[in-house]
Amino acid sequence: DQQVKQNSPSLSVQEGRISILNCDYTNSMFDYFLWYKKYPAEGPTFLISISSIKDKNEDGRFTVFLNKSAKHLSLHIVPSQPGDSAVYFCAARGGSNYKLTFGKGTLLTVNP
Amino acid sequence: DVKVTQSSRYLVKRTGEKVFLECVQDMDHENMFWYRQDPGLGLRLIYFSYDVKMKEKGDIPEGYSVSREKKERFSLILESASTNQTSMYLCATVRGPNSPLHFGNGTRLTVT
Numbered sequence: 001d002q003q004v005k006q007n008s009p010s011l012s013v014q015e016g017r018i019s020i021l022n023c024d025y026t027n028s029m030f031d032y033f034l035w036y037k038k039y040p041a042e043g044p045t046f047l048i049s050i051s052s053i054k055d056k057n058e059d060g061r062f063t064v065f066l067n068k069s070a071k072h073l074s075l076h077i078v079p080s081q082p083g084d085s086a087v088y089f090c091a092a093r094g095g096s097n098y099k100l101t102f103g104k105g106t107l108l109t110v111n112p
Numbered sequence: 113d114v115k116v117t118q119s120s121r122y123l124v125k126r127t128g129e130k131v132f133l134e135c136v137q138d139m140d141h142e143n144m145f146w147y148r149q150d151p152g153l154g155l156r157l158i159y160f161s162y163d164v165k166m167k168e169k170g171d172i173p174e175g176y177s178v179s180r181e182k183k184e185r186f187s188l189i190l191e192s193a194s195t196n197q198t199s200m201y202l203c204a205t206v207r208g209p210n211s212p213l214h215f216g217n218g219t220r221l222t223v224t
Contacts, residue, residue: 006154009152032209032210034212034213036212038149041121041217041218041220042217042218043116043202043204043215043216043217043218044155044202044215045215046212046213046214049210049212051210089154089155091155091213093209097143097160097162097168098143098160098162098206098208098209098213099145099157099160099170100155100157100213101157102147102154102155102156103154104152104153104154105154
Protein backbone atom coordinates (compact mmCIF):
# COMPACT_ATOMS: atom_id res chain seq x y z
CA ASP A 1 0.00 0.00 0.00
CA GLN A 2 1.77 3.09 -1.27
CA GLN A 3 0.95 5.94 1.07
CA VAL A 4 3.02 8.57 -0.74
CA LYS A 5 2.81 8.66 -4.53
CA GLN A 6 4.83 10.51 -7.11
CA ASN A 7 3.11 9.61 -10.34
CA SER A 8 5.63 11.17 -12.70
CA PRO A 9 8.87 9.17 -12.87
CA SER A 10 10.52 11.95 -14.86
CA LEU A 11 10.16 15.58 -15.87
CA SER A 12 12.13 17.65 -18.35
CA VAL A 13 12.11 21.48 -18.41
CA GLN A 14 14.08 24.26 -20.01
CA GLU A 15 16.48 26.37 -18.01
CA GLY A 16 14.77 29.49 -16.65
CA ARG A 17 11.28 27.96 -16.74
CA ILE A 18 9.22 26.67 -13.82
CA SER A 19 9.50 23.05 -12.64
CA ILE A 20 6.47 21.64 -10.88
CA LEU A 21 6.80 18.31 -9.09
CA ASN A 22 3.69 16.66 -7.68
CA CYS A 23 2.99 14.30 -4.82
CA ASP A 24 -0.18 12.68 -3.47
CA TYR A 25 -0.71 10.96 -0.15
CA THR A 26 -3.40 8.71 1.27
CA ASN A 27 -2.76 8.69 5.02
CA SER A 28 -4.85 11.32 6.82
CA MET A 29 -2.53 11.11 9.83
CA PHE A 30 0.36 12.69 7.92
CA ASP A 31 0.97 16.20 9.25
CA TYR A 32 4.49 17.08 8.13
CA PHE A 33 5.71 16.96 4.55
CA LEU A 34 9.18 17.33 3.07
CA TRP A 35 11.01 17.42 -0.25
CA TYR A 36 14.46 15.98 -0.72
CA LYS A 37 16.85 16.23 -3.63
CA LYS A 38 19.25 13.43 -4.48
CA TYR A 39 22.23 13.27 -6.81
CA PRO A 40 23.63 9.87 -7.85
CA ALA A 41 25.98 8.25 -5.32
CA GLU A 42 25.07 10.80 -2.63
CA GLY A 43 22.61 10.85 0.24
CA PRO A 44 19.34 12.81 -0.06
CA THR A 45 19.56 16.49 0.83
CA PHE A 46 16.68 18.20 2.60
CA LEU A 47 15.15 21.01 0.51
CA ILE A 48 11.99 22.34 2.11
CA SER A 49 9.18 21.26 4.39
CA ILE A 50 5.64 22.24 5.33
CA SER A 51 3.43 21.36 8.26
CA SER A 52 -0.26 20.69 7.87
CA ILE A 53 -1.22 23.98 9.52
CA LYS A 54 0.12 25.86 6.50
CA ASP A 55 -0.70 25.73 2.81
CA LYS A 56 2.46 27.32 1.44
CA ASN A 57 6.12 27.59 2.38
CA GLU A 58 8.75 29.42 0.40
CA ASP A 59 12.54 29.34 0.47
CA GLY A 60 14.32 31.19 -2.29
CA ARG A 61 13.57 29.53 -5.62
CA PHE A 62 11.65 26.70 -3.94
CA THR A 63 7.99 26.82 -2.89
CA VAL A 64 5.93 23.96 -1.52
CA PHE A 65 2.14 24.04 -1.69
CA LEU A 66 -0.11 21.80 0.39
CA ASN A 67 -3.76 21.06 -0.41
CA LYS A 68 -5.01 19.03 2.53
CA SER A 69 -8.48 18.42 1.17
CA ALA A 70 -7.01 16.90 -1.98
CA LYS A 71 -4.14 15.23 -0.09
CA HIS A 72 -1.77 16.76 -2.59
CA LEU A 73 1.44 18.71 -2.41
CA SER A 74 3.67 20.22 -5.04
CA LEU A 75 7.14 21.67 -5.29
CA HIS A 76 7.72 24.66 -7.55
CA ILE A 77 11.22 25.61 -8.65
CA VAL A 78 11.52 29.03 -10.26
CA PRO A 79 13.64 29.65 -12.23
CA SER A 80 14.94 26.16 -12.94
CA GLN A 81 18.69 25.76 -13.33
CA PRO A 82 20.76 22.91 -14.83
CA GLY A 83 22.18 22.21 -11.35
CA ASP A 84 18.64 21.36 -10.22
CA SER A 85 18.79 18.19 -12.31
CA ALA A 86 18.41 15.39 -9.76
CA VAL A 87 15.88 12.94 -8.34
CA TYR A 88 13.33 14.62 -6.07
CA PHE A 89 11.62 12.68 -3.30
CA CYS A 90 8.46 13.67 -1.53
CA ALA A 91 8.17 12.41 2.07
CA ALA A 92 5.60 12.54 4.85
CA ARG A 93 5.37 11.91 8.56
CA GLY A 94 2.57 11.56 11.08
CA GLY A 95 1.89 10.16 14.51
CA SER A 96 4.26 9.81 17.43
CA ASN A 97 7.38 8.49 15.74
CA TYR A 98 9.76 10.36 13.50
CA LYS A 99 10.06 7.98 10.57
CA LEU A 100 9.40 9.29 7.07
CA THR A 101 7.46 7.57 4.32
CA PHE A 102 8.89 8.39 0.88
CA GLY A 103 7.52 8.45 -2.62
CA LYS A 104 9.36 6.69 -5.44
CA GLY A 105 10.92 9.88 -6.74
CA THR A 106 10.81 12.05 -9.86
CA LEU A 107 13.88 12.55 -12.03
CA LEU A 108 14.06 16.22 -13.00
CA THR A 109 16.20 17.19 -15.97
CA VAL A 110 16.77 20.88 -16.61
CA ASN A 111 18.07 21.48 -20.13
CA PRO A 112 20.37 24.44 -20.84
CA ASP B 113 25.48 21.23 10.77
CA VAL B 114 24.47 17.66 11.41
CA LYS B 115 27.10 15.17 10.34
CA VAL B 116 26.11 11.59 9.57
CA THR B 117 29.05 9.41 8.58
CA GLN B 118 28.74 6.05 6.91
CA SER B 119 31.93 4.04 7.14
CA SER B 120 32.07 2.83 3.53
CA ARG B 121 30.99 4.46 0.26
CA TYR B 122 31.31 1.29 -1.80
CA LEU B 123 31.32 -2.32 -0.68
CA VAL B 124 31.44 -5.60 -2.60
CA LYS B 125 30.56 -8.81 -0.77
CA ARG B 126 29.89 -12.41 -1.70
CA THR B 127 26.60 -14.24 -1.25
CA GLY B 128 26.33 -15.72 2.23
CA GLU B 129 28.78 -13.33 3.88
CA LYS B 130 27.85 -11.46 7.04
CA VAL B 131 27.97 -7.73 6.33
CA PHE B 132 28.19 -4.82 8.76
CA LEU B 133 27.28 -1.28 7.73
CA GLU B 134 28.25 1.38 10.25
CA CYS B 135 26.78 4.80 10.82
CA VAL B 136 27.90 7.50 13.24
CA GLN B 137 26.22 10.84 14.03
CA ASP B 138 27.71 13.76 15.93
CA MET B 139 24.56 15.53 17.17
CA ASP B 140 23.50 13.39 20.13
CA HIS B 141 20.18 12.62 18.40
CA GLU B 142 18.11 9.82 19.88
CA ASN B 143 16.47 8.68 16.64
CA MET B 144 18.40 6.94 13.88
CA PHE B 145 17.23 5.15 10.74
CA TRP B 146 18.36 2.77 8.03
CA TYR B 147 16.79 3.04 4.58
CA ARG B 148 17.61 1.39 1.29
CA GLN B 149 17.13 3.09 -2.04
CA ASP B 150 16.46 1.20 -5.27
CA PRO B 151 15.62 2.67 -8.67
CA GLY B 152 11.88 2.99 -9.14
CA LEU B 153 11.17 1.99 -5.54
CA GLY B 154 12.19 5.13 -3.66
CA LEU B 155 13.51 4.95 -0.11
CA ARG B 156 12.23 2.12 2.05
CA LEU B 157 12.68 1.93 5.81
CA ILE B 158 14.52 -1.14 7.10
CA TYR B 159 14.89 -0.44 10.83
CA PHE B 160 14.96 2.50 13.17
CA SER B 161 16.10 3.12 16.72
CA TYR B 162 14.73 5.69 19.16
CA ASP B 163 17.28 5.11 21.92
CA VAL B 164 20.28 3.02 22.86
CA LYS B 165 19.44 -0.69 22.67
CA MET B 166 15.93 0.17 21.38
CA LYS B 167 14.91 -0.76 17.85
CA GLU B 168 11.82 -1.16 15.73
CA LYS B 169 11.23 -2.87 12.43
CA GLY B 170 10.50 -0.73 9.44
CA ASP B 171 8.75 -1.78 6.26
CA ILE B 172 11.32 -4.27 4.94
CA PRO B 173 13.27 -5.78 7.89
CA GLU B 174 13.59 -9.32 6.52
CA GLY B 175 17.21 -10.41 6.16
CA TYR B 176 18.51 -7.54 8.30
CA SER B 177 19.22 -6.84 11.95
CA VAL B 178 20.55 -3.77 13.76
CA SER B 179 22.63 -2.85 16.76
CA ARG B 180 22.64 0.34 18.84
CA GLU B 181 25.07 -0.01 21.74
CA LYS B 182 26.00 3.67 21.87
CA LYS B 183 23.87 6.71 21.12
CA GLU B 184 26.05 7.93 18.28
CA ARG B 185 26.39 4.64 16.42
CA PHE B 186 23.78 2.58 14.59
CA SER B 187 24.83 -0.55 12.73
CA LEU B 188 22.96 -2.47 10.05
CA ILE B 189 23.78 -6.18 9.77
CA LEU B 190 23.09 -8.46 6.83
CA GLU B 191 23.21 -11.89 8.45
CA SER B 192 23.75 -13.76 5.19
CA ALA B 193 24.04 -11.45 2.21
CA SER B 194 22.01 -12.23 -0.89
CA THR B 195 22.05 -10.72 -4.36
CA ASN B 196 18.67 -9.05 -3.80
CA GLN B 197 20.30 -7.00 -1.07
CA THR B 198 22.43 -5.20 -3.63
CA SER B 199 21.36 -1.60 -3.07
CA MET B 200 22.23 1.88 -1.82
CA TYR B 201 21.97 1.94 1.99
CA LEU B 202 21.27 5.24 3.70
CA CYS B 203 21.57 6.10 7.37
CA ALA B 204 19.73 9.09 8.83
CA THR B 205 19.14 10.91 12.09
CA VAL B 206 16.59 13.47 13.27
CA ARG B 207 16.46 16.08 16.02
CA GLY B 208 12.74 16.28 16.71
CA PRO B 209 9.18 15.95 15.43
CA ASN B 210 9.16 18.97 13.11
CA SER B 211 12.68 18.50 11.86
CA PRO B 212 13.92 16.85 8.67
CA LEU B 213 15.92 13.65 8.57
CA HIS B 214 19.60 14.22 7.84
CA PHE B 215 21.19 11.54 5.71
CA GLY B 216 24.69 10.24 5.33
CA ASN B 217 26.27 9.86 1.89
CA GLY B 218 25.20 6.27 1.58
CA THR B 219 26.91 2.92 1.09
CA ARG B 220 26.58 1.31 -2.33
CA LEU B 221 26.59 -2.42 -1.56
CA THR B 222 27.01 -5.00 -4.29
CA VAL B 223 26.49 -8.68 -3.44
CA THR B 224 27.87 -11.09 -6.02
